[in-house]
Amino acid sequence: MSQVAFPPGVFTWPADEPQLIGSRCAACGAVTFPIKPSCPRCGRPDMEERLLPRRGTLVAWTTQSFLPKEPYASGETDQTFVPYGVGLVQLGDVVRVEARLTESDPGKLTFGMDLELAVVPFRVEDDGTEVLIFAFAPSLPEDIEPSA
Numbered sequence: 001m002s003q004v005a006f007p008p009g010v011f012t013w014p015a016d017e018p019q020l021i022g023s024r025c026a027a028c029g030a031v032t033f034p035i036k037p038s039c040p041r042c043g044r045p046d047m048e049e050r051l052l053p054r055r056g057t058l059v060a061w062t063t064q065s066f067l068p069k070e071p072y073a074s075g076e077t078d079q080t081f082v083p084y085g086v087g088l089v090q091l092g093d094v095v096r097v098e099a100r101l102t103e104s105d106p107g108k109l110t111f112g113m114d115l116e117l118a119v120v121p122f123r124v125e126d127d128g129t130e131v132l133i134f135a136f137a138p139s140l141p142e143d144i145e146p147s148a
C-alpha cells in the first residue's frame, strides 16, 4: 500500500524517526514552523530549512470536539468525525508548535508532560493510498536514570 504524508513537506517521511520541517532565520536565529519565506522577528528573507526536535513538552491543550472548518478536504464528515486533542508543544528551547495530539482525553494531559512526534494514519483514499499526518504522542522521558 502506498503512503503519502499530509500536508506534503511538513514532516520528514518515510523516516524511522520523523521530524517536523521548520525554518531558521540565518540573520537572527528565530525558528518557525511551518517554513516561512521571511523571518517573523526581523523580517529578513534569509530562512533556511531546519529539522525540529522530535520531543517536546505540552504547554497548553484543548479538545477539538466538532468538525473543524479546515482549508483542505479532510475527508471527514460530522458522522465520521472523532474528537481529538490539540496541543501547544514546546520543542526543546527552539520553537512552539500547535499540533494534533494522539490523546484526546483532557484528563490524561498534564502541563509539561513529555511528548514525542508520531506519524499516524489519517484516512485511506479511494485508490488505497494511506494518508498520514503528524501528531504528538505522550512519551517517557529520554535518559532517565533511576534515582539512587
Ligand SMILES: [Zn+2]
Pocket: 025, 026, 027, 028, 029, 030, 039, 040, 041, 042, 043, 044
Ligand atoms: Zn530573523
